[in-house]
Amino acid sequence: xxxxxxxxxxxxxxxxxxxxxxxxxxxxxxxxxxxxxxxxxxxxxxxxxxxxxxxxxxxxxxxxxxxxxx
Numbered sequence: 725x726x727x728x729x730x731x732x733x734x735x736x737x738x739x740x741x742x743x744x745x746x747x748x749x750x751x752x753x754x755x756x757x758x759x760x761x762x763x764x765x766x767x768x769x770x771x772x773x774x775x776x777x778x779x780x781x782x783x784x785x786x787x788x789x790x791x792x793x794x
Contacts, residue, residue, distance in 0.1 A: 730791040735784055737762035737775035746773075 732738045743757040762775035766784035769776045 729793060732765060732786065732789040733762075734788040735786060736765075736779055738765050739763075 730738060730740050739760050739762055742759055742761045743755065744761055746754045746756060748754065763773050764771075764775045764779075765786065766779035766782060768778040768782050768784070770778065
């Protein structure tokens with residue numbers, strides 16, 4: 725949806741606009757130069773916090789949502 729900053733796909737990942745710099749718990753900075761980045765919300769990704777598509781394999785279900793600045 726245009727103008728949304730963050731959204732959750734139906735039965736899928738949380739999407740944020742990119743590019744971004746992801747700072748992992750160990751302090752490692754990872755630049756991701758994609759237009760849109762998916763973050764895991766099913767809990768099963770092997771690349772947390774990023775989505776690796778596992779939600780499709782495990783039958784994850786969740787409603788879509790949108791976040792706008794308040």
